[in-house]
Amino acid sequence: MKIKYLAHASFLITSAGGVRIITDPYESAGGIRHAPIRETADIVTVSHEHADHNHVASIRGNPAVVKQDATIKGVKIRAIPVAHDEKGGGQRGKNTIFCLEVDGIRLCHCGDLGHILTEAQVKAIGAVDILMVPVGGFYTIDAGIASRVCDQLNPRIVLPMHYKTEKVDYPITGVEEFLKGKTGVVRAEGSELDISADKLPRTRQIIVLRQSL
Numbered sequence: 001m002k003i004k005y006l007a008h009a010s011f012l013i014t015s016a017g018g019v020r021i022i023t024d025p026y027e028s029a030g031g032i033r034h035a036p037i038r039e040t041a042d043i044v045t046v047s048h049e050h051a052d053h054n055h056v057a058s059i060r061g062n063p064a065v066v067k068q069d070a071t072i073k074g075v076k077i078r079a080i081p082v083a084h085d086e087k088g089g090g091q092r093g094k095n096t097i098f099c100l101e102v103d104g105i106r107l108c109h110c111g112d113l114g115h116i117l118t119e120a121q122v123k124a125i126g127a128v129d130i131l132m133v134p135v136g137g138f139y140t141i142d143a144g145i146a147s148r149v150c151d152q153l154n155p156r157i158v159l160p161m162h163y164k165t166e167k168v169d170y171p172i173t174g175v176e177e178f179l180k181g182k183t184g185v186v187r188a189e190g191s192e193l194d195i196s197a198d199k200l201p202r203t204r205q206i207i208v209l210r211q212s213l
Helices: 119-125 143-153
Strands: 002-007 010-014 020-023 043-045 064-066 070-072 075-083 094-102 105-109 130-134 157-161 185-187 192-194 205-208
Touching: 002 157, 020 094, 043 075, 043 094, 064 070, 075 119, 094 119, 119 143, 130 143
Parallel strands: 020 043, 043 064, 105 130, 130 157, 157 205, 185 205
Antiparallel strands: 002 010, 002 192, 010 020, 070 075, 075 094, 094 105
8 A cells, every 4th residue: 555645634544455545635825825736536525614624626537425334445433423623613613533444554634633632533444554633733733732642542654744835825834843852753755755564664653745736
């Protein structure tokens, strides 16, 4: 399986069999100045209806748009309802965490998670091999709470997302705040991670992929 970090909260996941999944495609407008996504996909997951997460129109190939539990082309997808804020969605609405099983690897994409997880949510998510978690704060959990969520879910690999870059004008922090004091940090030279179930690390790694757009 290959995971390519497009930008913001959007990743392209490609299975060994060629199934292509894109998470939370953004609109290149407003506070997002990353280049538009021009990828083809079979499946697109949308965690919530904000323009930096639901721009399905940019994705090529007539993909299946997933917002709830589904199994498509052999990919099992579970949707766990959470909130975009600490007030049950009262400020920014609801959000969905997506858990995907691809090539024997369990991936979890948190979307714009806005709070620490409850015990029930941790149980619903279950075992996680690769966690894609927002770390920038303000609109989502910040670096400190993201660290606690990582401890709650105990993934083998953490892929930080939704943080400040030179192409993001939102008032969020950069990835360095999340990385402070942590071990197992890998700063990738490129935007792609090529991984299989038998190559998952034994101890947690935080892999900072370069954004490709």
